[in-house]
Amino acid sequence: MLVTELTATERERILAKAALFAPPANVLPDGRRDLVGLSREELADEMAKAGEKPFRAKQLWHWIYHQGVREFSAMSTIARPLQEKLAEKFVISRPEVAADQLSQDETRKFLFRFRDHEAVETVYIPDPVEDRGAVCISSQVGCTLSCRFCHTGTQRLARNLSAAEIVGQFMAARDAYSEWPSPKGETPRLLSTIVLMGMGEPLYNYENVAKAMKIIMDGEGIALSRRRITLSTSGVVPMMDKAGEELGVNLAVSLHAVRDELRDELVPLNRKYPIAELIAACRRYPAASNARRITFEYVMLKDLNDSEADARALVKLIAGLPAKVNLIPFNPWPGSTYETSTPAAIRKFADIVMDAGYAAPVRTPRGQDILAACGQLKSAVQPQA
Numbered sequence: 001m002l003v004t005e006l007t008a009t010e011r012e013r014i015l016a017k018a019a020l021f022a023p024p025a026n027v028l029p030d031g032r033r034d035l036v037g038l039s040r041e042e043l044a045d046e047m048a049k050a051g052e053k054p055f056r057a058k059q060l061w062h063w064i065y066h067q068g069v070r071e072f073s074a075m076s077t078i079a080r081p082l083q084e085k086l087a088e089k090f091v092i093s094r095p096e097v098a099a100d101q102l103s104q105d106e107t108r109k110f111l112f113r114f115r116d117h118e119a120v121e122t123v124y125i126p127d128p129v130e131d132r133g134a135v136c137i138s139s140q141v142g143c144t145l146s147c148r149f150c151h152t153g154t155q156r157l158a159r160n161l162s163a164a165e166i167v168g169q170f171m172a173a174r175d176a177y178s179e180w181p182s183p184k185g186e187t188p189r190l191l192s193t194i195v196l197m198g199m200g201e202p203l204y205n206y207e208n209v210a211k212a213m214k215i216i217m218d219g220e221g222i223a224l225s226r227r228r229i230t231l232s233t234s235g236v237v238p239m240m241d242k243a244g245e246e247l248g249v250n251l252a253v254s255l256h257a258v259r260d261e262l263r264d265e266l267v268p269l270n271r272k273y274p275i276a277e278l279i280a281a282c283r284r285y286p287a288a289s290n291a292r293r294i295t296f297e298y299v300m301l302k303d304l305n306d307s308e309a310d311a312r313a314l315v316k317l318i319a320g321l322p323a324k325v326n327l328i329p330f331n332p333w334p335g336s337t338y339e340t341s342t343p344a345a346i347r348k349f350a351d352i353v354m355d356a357g358y359a360a361p362v363r364t365p366r367g368q369d370i371l372a373a374c375g376q377l378k379s380a381v382q383p384q385a
């Protein structure tokens with residue numbers, strides 16, 4: 001079989017597996033449908049079924065995603081009788097805020113609970129200097145991949161999140177910072193970027209993630225540019241091309257090791273898609289350029305992957321790629337067995353990478369006091385039976 005055919009078969013298999021973990025229907029027990037998370041076409045279909053004209057879908061889209069309103073009664077361009085009719089059939093909902101913690105460094109972690117009581121964590125990380133920040137969004141309840149150093153990896157996959165639940169995390173975070181209506185154009189906003197770096201592997205829930213990102217990027221709603229969205233993957237190679245072509249968001253790759261032997265152990269998915277294939281997929285990634293570099297995430301683990309030889313092998317591996325390397329000192333969590341590299345080892349490693357011409361920022365842990373830093377997330381409140 002040709003490589004491309006193999007990839008296509010693999011992709012089908014991944015999408016079929018994702019469907020096994022599909023989220024429940026986005027309908028209330030009383031039968032009302034949630035409008036959040038529908039594509040524009042689906043919203044238009046709902047309006048048609050309700051006997052309404054297509055332009056109503058456009059109006060609703062504006063109210064839901066630009067103005068951020070949650071009640072039909074607040075939609076002043078819609079007459080009262082229609083507001084009431086819509087409210088009988090539909091809702092505009094948000095996940096429930098089951099916990100809301102603020103770190104000493106202003107990082108804020110939410111535990112959002114959904115209708116079936118499953119929950120995920122979402123983190124807002126303000127820029128330490130400027131009035132902006134990143135919202136770190138989850139894509140799955142748990143994760144199937146069990147990377148050794150990751151807290152989420154200890155939580156088995158309960159299910160995938162729906163597009164509504166993915167968009168809903170961002171919208172609920174916006175609610176918490178009163179950031180509606182959506183700022184227009186380059187107007188500053190606090191919640192200015194999205195990183196798909198929370199719980200779960202986004203490329204194992206591709207369809208819902210893609211749908212959610214398309215809603216968020218839509219110019220008449222939240223209108224966040226693809227340049228402000230970064231998808232992080234542990235290396236689901238067959239889905240990387242698809243994400244690049246269809247979404248064109250920035251790519252972050254959780255590399256963590258430069259030898260297959262070690263990466264097999266740290267990121268077990270490497271046994272399926274080894275380093276050479278992963279790097280080849282990065283070289284093909286359509287949205288990468290010098291202005292939009294691929295981020296390689298590299299967790300610094302004491303005496304495991306932090307030697308000078310590792311740093312030199314890393315720059316060889318990514319030679320010629322528009323890339324930067326994010327060095328993440330390992331964040332411990334209850335029960336973790338690894339140790340963080342020494343500051344001297346991290347410094348040395350960063351210097352070697354920088355001397356080769358790559359940016360190599362060392363990521364300061366944020367929100368560690370509330371277990372909100374990279375790799376510390378877990379559905380803190382276990383779902384009810």
Ligand code: SAH
Nearest residue numbers: 150197200201232233234254297331374375
């Ligand atoms: N599943 C995706 C998205 C999660 S991103 C992925 O793995 O890329 C979370 C990032 O934090 C990943 O780069 C992950 O490898 C890293 N990470 C996980 N556990 C960590 C820990 N304990 N300390 C520091 N970084 C960690």
Ligand code: SF4
Nearest residue numbers: 143147150153200234
């Ligand atoms: Fe899953 Fe990413 Fe954690 Fe690995 S690092 S277990 S892929 S969330």
